[in-house]
Amino acid sequence: xxxxxxxxxxxxxxxxxxxxxxxxxxxxxxxxxxxxEVPTDRHAGxxxxxxxxxxxxENAGDVDAQPVAxxxxxxxxxxxxTGSVTFSPNLEYGDPEVAEAVRSxxxxxxxxxxxANAAAWGxxxxxxxxxxDYLAYITLGxxxxxxxxxxxxxxxxxxxxxxxxGHMVVDPDGPPCPxxxxxxxxxxASGTAIARIARAALxxxxxxxxILSFAGSIENVTALDVAKAAREYDEVARDVxxxxxxxxxxxLSNVANIFDPEVxxxxxxxxxxxxxxxxxxxxxxxxxxxxxxxxxxxxxVTSLAQDAGIIGAATLALDEVVQTERTQKRGLxxx
Amino acid sequence: xxxxxxxxxxxxxxxxxxxxxxxxxxxxxxxxxxxxEVPTDRHAGxxxxxxxxxxxxENAGDVDAQPVAxxxxxxxxxxxxTGSVTFSPNLEYGDPEVAEAVRSxxxxxxxxxxxANAAAWGxxxxxxxxxxDYLAYITLGxxxxxxxxxxxxxxxxxxxxxxxxGHMVVDPDGPPCPxxxxxxxxxxASGTAIARIARAALxxxxxxxxILSFAGSIENVTALDVAKAAREYDEVARDVxxxxxxxxxxxLSNVANIFDPEVxxxxxxxxxxxxxxxxxxxxxxxxxxxxxxxxxxxxxVTSLAQDAGIIGAATLALDEVVQTERTQKRGLxxx
Numbered sequence: 001x002x003x004x005x006x007x008x009x010x011x012x013x014x015x016x017x018x019x020x021x022x023x024x025x026x027x028x029x030x031x032x033x034x035x036x037e038v039p040t041d042r043h044a045g046x047x048x049x050x051x052x053x054x055x056x057x058e059n060a061g062d063v064d065a066q067p068v069a070x071x072x073x074x075x076x077x078x079x080x081x082t083g084s085v086t087f088s089p090n091l092e093y094g095d096p097e098v099a100e101a102v103r104s105x106x107x108x109x110x111x112x113x114x115x116a117n118a119a120a121w122g123x124x125x126x127x128x129x130x131x132x133d134y135l136a137y138i139t140l141g142x143x144x145x146x147x148x149x150x151x152x153x154x155x156x157x158x159x160x161x162x163x164x165x166g167h168m169v170v171d172p173d174g175p176p177c178p179x180x181x182x183x184x185x186x187x188x189a190s191g192t193a194i195a196r197i198a199r200a201a202l203x204x205x206x207x208x209x210x211i212l213s214f215a216g217s218i219e220n221v222t223a224l225d226v227a228k229a230a231r232e233y234d235e236v237a238r239d240v241x242x243x244x245x246x247x248x249x250x251x252l253s254n255v256a257n258i259f260d261p262e263v264x265x266x267x268x269x270x271x272x273x274x275x276x277x278x279x280x281x282x283x284x285x286x287x288x289x290x291x292x293x294x295x296x297x298x299x300x301v302t303s304l305a306q307d308a309g310i311i312g313a314a315t316l317a318l319d320e321v322v323q324t325e326r327t328q329k330r331g332l333x334x335x
Numbered sequence: 336x337x338x339x340x341x342x343x344x345x346x347x348x349x350x351x352x353x354x355x356x357x358x359x360x361x362x363x364x365x366x367x368x369x370x371x372e373v374p375t376d377r378h379a380g381x382x383x384x385x386x387x388x389x390x391x392x393e394n395a396g397d398v399d400a401q402p403v404a405x406x407x408x409x410x411x412x413x414x415x416x417t418g419s420v421t422f423s424p425n426l427e428y429g430d431p432e433v434a435e436a437v438r439s440x441x442x443x444x445x446x447x448x449x450x451a452n453a454a455a456w457g458x459x460x461x462x463x464x465x466x467x468d469y470l471a472y473i474t475l476g477x478x479x480x481x482x483x484x485x486x487x488x489x490x491x492x493x494x495x496x497x498x499x500x501g502h503m504v505v506d507p508d509g510p511p512c513p514x515x516x517x518x519x520x521x522x523x524a525s526g527t528a529i530a531r532i533a534r535a536a537l538x539x540x541x542x543x544x545x546i547l548s549f550a551g552s553i554e555n556v557t558a559l560d561v562a563k564a565a566r567e568y569d570e571v572a573r574d575v576x577x578x579x580x581x582x583x584x585x586x587l588s589n590v591a592n593i594f595d596p597e598v599x600x601x602x603x604x605x606x607x608x609x610x611x612x613x614x615x616x617x618x619x620x621x622x623x624x625x626x627x628x629x630x631x632x633x634x635x636v637t638s639l640a641q642d643a644g645i646i647g648a649a650t651l652a653l654d655e656v657v658q659t660e661r662t663q664k665r666g667l668x669x670x
Binding site: 133 | 492494495497502503589
C-alpha cells in the first residue's frame with residue numbers, strides 16, 4: 001500500500017534580529033510548519049542566514065512542504081529593490097548582497113526587507129490588521145522600529161532608510177540617542193528607555209520601590225522589572241510607564257497626522273509592560289485625536305506576537321512571486 | 336485663405352487656498368496658458384470652484400487649448416478616491432462632493448486632492464524634483480503643509496487626512512496650535528510662527544530692532560517684516576529666523592527618518608525669508624544627517640513657486656486620465 005501526501009506550497013521566512021535569528025517554513029495560509037532559532041552570529045550575517053535557510057529547505061519535506069520562495073526580514077537599512085543591506089548598526093553582514101547570495105545558493109526567488117516592514121506585512125496579511133490597506137506597525141523593544149502600509153504597499157525610502165519612526169525627534173532638547181540625535185522617540189518609549197527612566201527615578205527618589213526587589217540593584221533594572229512592579233501597583237513603576245506611554249501616544253499622534261492609517265498595531269517585547277504603559281499611550285492618543293477632531297483610530301496589539309516577522313517575511317516573498325508571475329504573464333500577452 | 340490651428344490637449348488646474356483661488360489652463364508639458372485668480376469665497380467653496388472652472392473652459396479656445404480633464408488642489412482633508420472634502424478648517428464647501436459636482440457640470444474627468452499633494456506632484460513632474468520617485472514637498476506659509484511621493488505615488492491616508500507634517504508634534508510642551516495640539520512643527524517654523532516669535536522677542540527685549548521700522552508696531556509684525564529686517568542684519572530678526580530654521584531642520588530630519596526621500600522641496604511664502612531662515616534649516620538638517628551617518632539629501636526651494644499648485648493639480652488630472660485609459664484597455668484585452 002502506498003501513502004500519497006500532498007506537498008504544500010510554502011516559503012521560508014527569516015527574522016534576523018540583533019541577538020536571535022528565527023526561521024520557519026510558512027504556508028500560503030500563514031501557518032508555521034517548522035521552526036529554527038539560533039543566536040545571531042554578529043560577525044557572519046549573510047553566512048549564518050544562509051545556514052538557517054538551507055536547514056529549513058532540507059527539512060521541508062518532513063512537514064510535506066515545498067518552499068517556492070525565501071523571505072528575509074533583517075534589522076537595518078535594506079534596499080528592497082536589490083535585497084541588499086545598506087546599513088546595519090549591530091550586525092556585520094560580510095556580503096551585504098543578501099538576496100543575491102541566498103538566491104544563488106537556494107535557486108529560489110528571494111525577498112529581503114527591513115524586519116519591521118516584514119512584521120507589518122505579517123500583521124496585515126494574517127494578524128491584527130488583516131485586510132487593511134492602511135496600517136502602521138510599531139515595534140517596541142530595545143529600540144523602536146516601524147513599518148507602514150499605504151494603499152496596500154509597504155513604504156520604503158529611496159535608499160531603504162525610511163520608516164525609522166524610532167528616530168523621529170519628539171523633543172529637540174531630549175536625551176542623546178545612540179543614532180547621534182537627541183530626543184528620538186525611542187529615547188522615551190522603548191524598553192531601553194523605560195529601564196533608563198526607572199533607574200533615574202530610583203536614583204533620585206524612593207528606594208522602597210518594588211522595582212528593586214525584582215531587579216536586585218538599580219544598575220540591573222530592566223523594562224520587565226518595571227512592568228512586574230507596576231502590576232503590583234508600585235508607584236514609581238507606574239509613573240515611569242505612564243510617562244513613557246504618554247510619549248508613545250505623542251508618537252502615535254504624529255503617525256496619525258503623517259499616515260492617517262486605518263489601524264495602528266503595536267508589537268515587540270515592551271507591549272508586555274501592560275496597561276500602565278499601553279493604557280497611557282492609548283489615553284494620550286485619544287486626547288490628541290479628540291483635540292484635533294480627527295477620526296478615532298484603531299489601536300491594537302499584535303496577534304502574531306513573536307511570529308509576525310517570520311510569517312511576514314515568508315508571505316512577502318510569496319506575494320512578490322505571485323506579483324512577478326502576473327506581471328510576466330501580462331507582459332507576454334501585451335507583446 | 337484659412338488658418339489652421341492645432342488645439343492642444345490640456346487640463347484645468349485649480350489651487351483653492353484659504354484666501355485666494357487660482358486657476359489655469361495647463362498643457363501636458365506643464366505650460367500655463369491662461370490664468371484666473373479670485374478671492375476664495377469662504378462660504379461657497381464648491382460653487383466658487385465651479386465658477387472658476389467654467390470660466391477657464393469657456394475661454395480655453397482663445398489659447399487653442401482643449402481641456403480634457405480637471406484637477407483641483409484644495410486645503411483640507413480630501414478623500415482622493417471620491418474627490419470629496421472630509422474636513423476643511425477655513426472653508427465651507429456647501430457640497431463637499433467636489434469631484435462629483437464638477438464632473439456633472441463640466442462633463443470631464445475630475446481629480447480632487449489636497450493642495451500640498453497637488454503642488455508636490457507639480458514639483459515632481461515639472462519642478463525642482465523633476466523625475467524623482469521619492470519626494471517630500473513642504474509648504475511654509477500661514478501653516479505648514481506637505482505632500483509625499485513614495486515609489487512614484489502620492490501618500491494619501493485611509494481617509495485623506497495624512498501628510499499633515501505641520502501637525503507633527505516636535506515638542507510636547509510647546510505652544511498651543513489652533514489644531515488642538517501643543518508643539519506642532521507649524522508653531523515653530525511657519526510664517527505665522529516666525530511673526531509670533533518675533534513679537535515675543537520684541538516685547539521682552541530690544542526695541543531698537545529694525546523689525547519695528549518695517550512693521551510700525553509690535554502687533555503688526557509679519558514674517559515678511561522679520562525677513563526684511565534680517566536682510567539688514569538686524570540681530571533680533573536673525574535670531575528669530577535662525578531659531579525657526581533650526582526647528583524646521585528638526586522637522587526635515589524627521590521627514591528623512593520616516594520617508595527617506597531623494598529630494599526635499601520647500602515652497603510657500605516663508606521660503607522668501609531667505610538664508611537666515613533656510614540656511615539655519617539646511618545646517619540643522621546637515622548636522623543631524625551627519626550625526627546619524629545618513630546619506631545627505633537634496634534640499635531645494637520650489638522652482639514653480641506660486642504655480643506649483645495649479646500645474647500640479649492639472650497634471651495630476653491628466654496623469655490620472657492616462658492611467659485610467661491604460662487600465663481600461665488592459666481590462667478589455669484581458670477579458
